Amino acid sequence: MKEDDTGRVVASAAVVSEEGEHWGALYEQLRPNLVRALASAVGSYDGVEDAIQDAFAAALHGAPPDLRSPEAWLFVVALNKLRHQQRRSRLAARLRLVRPPDPHELDSALQRADVLATLQRLTQRERTLLIAKYYVGMTQEEIAKHLGIPRGTVASAVSRAAARFRDVEARRDG
Amino acid sequence: MDDEQLRRRIVDAVDSLPVPAARGRLGLRARQRYGPPLSALAVAAAAALVVLVVLPLGIAAQRSASTDSKLTVITDDFSRGIDPQRWTTMGGGTGHAVRAIDGRVELALDANAVPGADGYMSATLGLLRCVARGDYEVSVDYVLLDWPAGSGTQLVLGEFPPGNAGVRRDQGDRERYGTNGQDGEATAFTTDTQGSLRLVRKGTSVTASYRSVVGGPWVELAAHPKSQFDATFQIFLFAGAREFGGKTVRVAIDNVRLAATTVVCV
Numbered sequence: 001m002k003e004d005d006t007g008r009v010v011a012s013a014a015v016v017s018e019e020g021e022h023w024g025a026l027y028e029q030l031r032p033n034l035v036r037a038l039a040s041a042v043g044s045y046d047g048v049e050d051a052i053q054d055a056f057a058a059a060l061h062g063a064p065p066d067l068r069s070p071e072a073w074l075f076v077v078a079l080n081k082l083r084h085q086q087r088r089s090r091l092a093a094r095l096r097l098v099r100p101p102d103p104h105e106l107d108s109a110l111q112r113a114d115v116l117a118t119l120q121r122l123t124q125r126e127r128t129l130l131i132a133k134y135y136v137g138m139t140q141e142e143i144a145k146h147l148g149i150p151r152g153t154v155a156s157a158v159s160r161a162a163a164r165f166r167d168v169e170a171r172r173d174g
Numbered sequence: 175m176d177d178e179q180l181r182r183r184i185v186d187a188v189d190s191l192p193v194p195a196a197r198g199r200l201g202l203r204a205r206q207r208y209g210p211p212l213s214a215l216a217v218a219a220a221a222a223l224v225v226l227v228v229l230p231l232g233i234a235a236q237r238s239a240s241t242d243s244k245l246t247v248i249t250d251d252f253s254r255g256i257d258p259q260r261w262t263t264m265g266g267g268t269g270h271a272v273r274a275i276d277g278r279v280e281l282a283l284d285a286n287a288v289p290g291a292d293g294y295m296s297a298t299l300g301l302l303r304c305v306a307r308g309d310y311e312v313s314v315d316y317v318l319l320d321w322p323a324g325s326g327t328q329l330v331l332g333e334f335p336p337g338n339a340g341v342r343r344d345q346g347d348r349e350r351y352g353t354n355g356q357d358g359e360a361t362a363f364t365t366d367t368q369g370s371l372r373l374v375r376k377g378t379s380v381t382a383s384y385r386s387v388v389g390g391p392w393v394e395l396a397a398h399p400k401s402q403f404d405a406t407f408q409i410f411l412f413a414g415a416r417e418f419g420g421k422t423v424r425v426a427i428d429n430v431r432l433a434a435t436t437v438v439c440v
Binding site: 031032033039040062076110115130146151165 | 175177180181183184185186187188189190191192193194251253254255275276277278317319320367368388389426429
């Protein structure tokens with residue numbers, strides 16, 4: 001009996017360690033694109049690194065077993081963390097509990113006079129849809145499931161965001 | 175610019191963004207905050223702590239660091255899933271689900287859900303291990319993920335024992351918020367697909383409210399005058415056999431907050 005118990009503990013620790021290695025390797029691989037995607041979607045680098053760490057923490061704690069795309073799942077979990085943090089920060093700022101944070105030193109890169117600047121002129125929802133679909137490569141089903149959009153309206157929502165992008169870019173160029 | 179050209183432009187632009195240096199390899203912060211204990215010793219120590227300290231005291235609620243130090247506050251954003259030490263998941267009938275997904279909790283009733291012997295089907299997340307005594311405020315954010323017309327389903331934040339007050343997002347003839355208590359009910363039509371539900375007890379009166387925007391103003395539905403017991407809370411998706419429309423319904427809930435004069439958890 002004692003041997004069985006010991007065996008199970010060792011096996012469990014080995015599985016956990018293997019899982020940690022797996023997510024550690026994914027972190028090395030996916031972090032740069034996650035940073036870019038999240039900063040583009042929310043319009044700032046502020047809090048992005050923490051949100052990514054929290055997303056990987058959630059993965060270590062127990063990611064869904066049937067993930068088609070770990071990148072998409074991590075993007076959504078980190079995005080939700082960022083939005084939650086932003087809401088709290090905005091409320092705290094409105095109540096004057098805290099001083100609004102200084103812009104992140106890299107935020108100016110998001111304002112360059114190109115596609116990035118066009119993205120920043122869209123609403124956060126529009127930006128998120130375009131980044132989720134075209135950069136992260138999320139399927140319509142994943143967008144519906146993870147971004148809280150009715151399945152039947154994902155295509156039209158993305159289409160409207162794309163139309164807005166083209167319109168803003170045309171006006172900027174014109 | 176066709177779809178592929180748009181994709182290419184976005185990918186190229188986003189790929190051109192700088193990436194700050196990492197703070198080392200993963201997961202120092204992640205592992206420190208949430209990493210599962212790897213040693214049996216850590217598990218044993220945690221178990222000993224629970225047995226020797228927490229259970230005898232019978233109080234596991236956290237003292238709030240917020241502005242009102244008189245209240246005890248429990249919050250959960252489900253970033254670590256559903257904590258079984260705090261939450262109880264339940265269901266009535268078959269075809270129901272309560273699961274943690276992406277840092278929130280999804281309550282679901284399948285299209286082929288079948289009611290139990292009592293004629294109801296439900297998917298419930300219960301804060302049953304903790305009791306609020308005295309004045310309290312409890313709230314939850316929600317997002318309607320699948321909410322087809324005619325589903326006959328309602329999302330409820332309820333105070334228990336049964337018969338006490340609840341506030342709900344449901345479908346009658348029109349989409350609406352509602353509240354029910356021992357003294358009747360009140361409703362307000364809405365087009366919200368996300369928002370928050372709240373119950374506030376002062377003395378023996380419970381006021382039911384909702385809000386359409388997180389951080390926005392609360393709208394009161396009604397006050398019920400007869401809340402007088404220690405209260406536990408449940409958040410549940412619910413349908414009666416006659417009302418259920420045979421359509422899959424999914425709702426995500428997040429950011430549960432309970433603040434009370436006294437909270438006792440076991």
